Amino acid sequence: MSRTIKVSVSFLAAVALVAVLGPWFSPNEYQATNFDGVLQPPALGGLHLFGTDDLGRDLFVRTLMGVRVTLVVALVASLVSLLIGVAYGAIAGMLGGRVDALMMRFVDTLYAIPFIFIVILLMVAFERNFLLIFVAIGAINWLDMARIVRGQTLSLREREFVQAARLIGVGTPGIIRRHIAPNLIGIVVVYLTLTIPQAILVESFLSFLGLGVQEPETSLGSLVNAGVAQMEGASWVLLIPAGLLALILLAFNFLGDGLRDYFDARQSP
């Protein structure tokens, strides 16, 4: 395991831990407003570590709540894309021929639909809905995953160790279980760590447009959106959530890089 992996995993674990536990220990409530103390600057050792926003709500607790929502959205959306994408891609790659062609043309067709646009329409038309965000993001991401897994399966299928297994008499399920799947794990895990930041970005983008979670619930994207309005007088309201968002994205990207090197080492002789 390289240092890149260790550092990024520790950072993400720490952020997640603080986001889960922090709000319990804080004296402040994330939705409690205080019109006597709006836009207080951050103060170490003070009541409001990160200061307050334009409604006097504690920014520390709100940021942690935002991290929670953002991480949950990202993880669930990636999981959705993982399940659909891997199964779809592996089946297409393994069966090959006409089935593969049909399945992949379907993926191509879905690619042509502007999903973000449709999601925005849906959100405007219906109630704003937390679940809808998961579904929307997962629905975009599984397409990439399916393509990658299918390509990898196609090339694995022709590898000599798969032919050797076939000669021995191993059936297709055995080949998938023992030879294809273990060799897919590397690329899938790597791709997953790169999908998570994508999902975070989409969620932030929707929230930034005001289409994300409903107030007083919040996410990092919503916080950045709110911060933009206060950018001139109270920059911390923007910089703190935006900085944290950037750090989380970087950590996931580094983790993906580190994992790719880790799995490559075993692949190459």
Add this chain to the structure above:
Amino acid sequence: MSLLDVTGLTIRYGDNTVVDGVDLFVERGESVGLVGESGSGKTQSALAILGLLPRRARVSGSIEFDDRQILGASERELDTLRARRIGMVFQDPMQALNPYLRVGAQLRQILVRHGLAQGREADASVVAMLARVGLPDPERQFRAYPHEMSGGIRQRAMLAAALIADPDLLIADEPTTALDVTVQAQILELLEEIRDDTALLLITHDLGIIAGHCEHMIVLERGRVVDAGPTTAVFAAPGHPHTRRLIEVAPRVDRGEPLAAVAGKTVLSVDGAVVDYDELRAVSDVGFALRTGETLAVVGESGSGKSSLAGALLGLVPMSGGRVVYAGAALAPAVRKRALAVRRDLQLVFQDPVGALNPQQRVAAIVAEPLLVHEPGLGRSRRRSRVVTALEQVGLGEEYLRRYPHELSGGQAQRVAIARALILGPKVLVCDEAVAALDGSVRKQVLELLRRVQAETGLSLIFISHDLAVVRTIAHRVLVMYMGRLVEFGDSERLFTAPRHPYTRALLAAVPVPDPVAGPRGAPLGGEVASLLDPPPGCVFHPRCPLAESRCGIEPPKARDLDGVRVACHLA
């Protein structure tokens, strides 16, 4: 002073010393061979001379070329030195030529860049150079892209590029390793012919090439020079045990008693096999009967159809005609449709030992896999002991059980693959170029292993190979193929001592012999293997055949039995 004078060359990557105090000299006009197994540091040394090592390499010592220190010279100096004073030929011409530029333009830019010629004059020199390296129709080749050329033609073009600026030294790194043996003979001969007074530093793993083409030789082992001197002297009295072993393990196509044929019952037979890939017919009507306990070698150059034939009989490649008979019954063409009992008896060992092993499985799981399928009732401990026995059979101890393929050397990986193929006790083992990727000493061990298993178990081997010298050491009978057709098929004794077909004769003559005093063995075959998409009419070999008559170009020869040898030639 020597033209090239390297002293105490040391190359390190981190803590890893790949070249350790190498001294080597090349005099003007002389040819020096640098020989060693993989990892001996021969290519690293050559790259250091050209200043082409990666930045992280730490180089020390001295490299003087024409009395000028070039170690640590500026990129600009090196640029002039390379191409103008030192030419280079690499192993793979497809990698060394730019696929987007016409070959003529690539050669031309060498002249223009170094101010040797301009405009029309440059074009004319390039065409003249292409003619000198024996390219047919040099005007047309001038405008060709690299992918439009065959392997041999491309390597000739590379040679033209290396020599066009008339350098003092030519460095050739395994220049013929990627080529067929008959084309290799042509390129080596050409190299002798056209280099005039250009000195040659030839890097190779093949002692036969050194013996035939170098005045001096240097032997490297793990980054150190272990032997150096005039080639005849080193071969006559090698000073170092490593050199002795290299010479000892190099198989010779011209010496040694071929194995006598085995009188066994037929275990498997192939009748009239035909393999088509779309428009292309890779195997046309080839048949043979394999006997119990014998090694039958299938020999040919690239495109001969030998691997397709093996794939067809194993059921990995669809056959469009003919049949495979095993244990008295015709087998289904696709392996998936064959009974488990049959699949257990026919096994395969691949060329690339590492690619044939699943990188995510440990050796224990790899070798145990056949047992999971064929003897599912076996308990965990029984299975483990069977795996240990199988590994012992190939000379690997229990400590290998927990290793992953990337932790094995090529030879070890190939042993693991053989253990997996043998664990069920098959009757027929197909080895598809199974020793081609291995170094000499490892190759010898693997061949001995196969022979021993055969003696112990009565296994029949189908040994697919392009290397006749290796085949001579292991085969009881040999089947020679050319462009998907059977050319000659007979006992080793006969085939190696009295070949009937002109192609077999040419093939035997083209194999380099690791003996500097062995005489010449016939002129190399001209031309290259024709395209399978457009096979020549009549006998497919006639365009290259030194004996061809008019009817050879019209009427395809039928395979006939002549004194126990099967030959497809009008003139045999």
